[in-house]
Amino acid sequence: MKFQIIKEDTTGTKARVAKINTHHGDIETPVFMPVGTRATVKTMTPRVLREVGTQILLGNTYHLAVRPGEQLIRDMGGLHKFMAWDGPILTDSGGFQAFSLTKLRKLTKNGVTFRSHIDGAIFEFTPERVMEIEKCLGSDIVMPLDHCIGWPCTKEEAKQAAQTSIDWLKRSKDYELSAHQNLFGIIQGSGYSDLREWCAEEMVKLDLPGYAIGGLAVGETKDVMQEMIEHTNKVLPVEKPRYLMGVGTPVDLIQAISRGVDMFDCVMPTRNARGGGFFTWEGKKQIRNSRYARDESPLDDKCSCYTCTTFSRSYLHHLFSKKVEEILGLSMLTLHNIHFYHDFTKNIRQAIMENRFQSFMSNFLDTYQGT
Template sequence: MTDTFSFQINATDGAARTGAISTPRGEIRTPAFMPVGTAATVKAMYPEQVRATGADILLGNTYHLMLRPSAERIAALGGLHKFMQWDRPILTDSGGFQVMSLSSLRKITEEGVTFRSHVDGSQHAMSPERSIEIQGLLGADIQMQLDECVGLPCEDAEAERAMRLSLRWAERSKKAFELQPKGRALFGIVQGGAVPRLRVESARALADMDFPGYSIGGLAVGEPQAVMMEMIETVEPHLPQSKPRYLMGVGTPDDLLEAVGRGIDMFDCVMPTRSGRHGQAFTRFGKINLKNARHQNDPRPLDEESDCPALRDYSRAYLHHLIRCEEMLGSMLLTWVNLHYYQDLMRGARAAIAEGRYADYKAATKEGWARGDILPWTGE
């Protein structure tokens, strides 16, 4: 354990890196996938189950928690870690993305953004300083600057306006963060839409501000994967090699593999939990839709070789039955399956990078997805 925030790279393989982020609440092995605990819970999972999948860190959502139950209430109850029974590191986003995507009647000014809650219509204001204050009240170990995230595609002029505003907000966020206890960290967020010159300008300006870590935001918002990867390749050379890089809100297993190979260290996404609640399982055979009628008489587990009970011990027929009947247990088991797979993907990536075989690992993983599931059950 340490009383400071630090990052160490242990091995590289091309642009891919494996290492560890050290925080007062424990070590985060990288590359790392952070399960999303939007409202102080990873949906359909106990905290100890999430930890058992291999997760070192969770993500909490500033926007949702400020509305319900409020950052002040969580602080009075001992902070977010105690509130949700998670004693490991927690990263919080700034709330900016949700303000832009969920709130109605929002107005952006130099000062910040005012908006109406999607929950009850109440009016709120979010400035860079208020975002940092909320994240501090929650007790987040890693916090994000407030930024403006625009959807893609968008006009270059709009991407430039939002990027420059985000840079000014980054300076204000950093100043506000100086009041936080030692051991916490604030990440800057690279913006610039799908315009390479704007991304480079944003990355260089943030690097000059000397943040402990850097996020790449404004992606996975409707653009093709090729555009996402182009923006990562554009930004990566301009971010400090010695600081962690976090690709926000990404993504599919394929997105993770490709981004790790381009030097990304941290990820988060609701996809594994949301897909689990809708009957989709991510496995080494690819994505399996348990709603499909072909599973209704199949006694085999999803993966009899897995060390995850949800993959190994429950039949496809049973999982199909639970999902079709909309039983809570179906969502719980498939969420468990998916979070385990995402962590397994990161475990494999870390080992492959350390051994200098990341390209082979990526190719073999994709070959497994391409081969697909084992032969459909015939009743024999």
């Protein structure tokens, strides 16, 4: 994998445009990665994802290991062939599930034992076992098992989680992946800036292809999130990609980009769409609201996606009404939201290239309603 910085912001921020070269294609950053947890972005086809501007997808190691199993995916030609996606793929490790499925797991210094949320089967996730699964999947960017901890927590708890993540990363690095695969480190440290910097320093010593900022958007305030990003990025090497995991809103993204983040993933555009939420340049809205019953306008008059150039808010409101609930509504709002996120990051890249990112960010934050 190669990482090339194309343009750095000259208007007073740390924003940058870069290119990541992977075995399955190039990625222009800043980039948003739609989440395809179980080898699919819900309601979307790979062709549609390409058409709306998707460059790279995310899959989840825990969920794919539970069902259908990594060996089946390997036997079917790997995750790319299995899900008919020929572009780059990043796979998360299951570390977040160790945080979110606390009632179904036991964590030790050696790894995590999960009881399947589907049938109760036992899964042992050690750092080495996670690497073995991800090798079977064949993803381009591989995330190691880490210890994600929620907020609030004590400093001692945060330090222990960060130390565990460092130890597990060292074990993961010793595992031999396929030649095209690239292991990133995941910085932990919760809301403690000195722990974030220490964890980053220890992981940078391993000289990995890239680094992720994990353990945020887990209960802390937005100000704490951005502060931790800033402290972490002070330590991370500028010549390596920086990935903020599981974040977030458009406001989160642009503020993190201004602090030097390159990559993002989040279920927000897809999950909101399934609940009737849609993103616009003015803020997030809800298509189920009665005000849209006779609204002939598109979801966003600044959007060029298929949904906005074809259907009215009135029609989409109809699809989401309780007595109808048509699947088409879910897919059309998902298409629009993913397109919005890609268009948003594309406009950011263009603003950085044209030396006007600061004004672009200021104008966006002034007009966007929401956090």
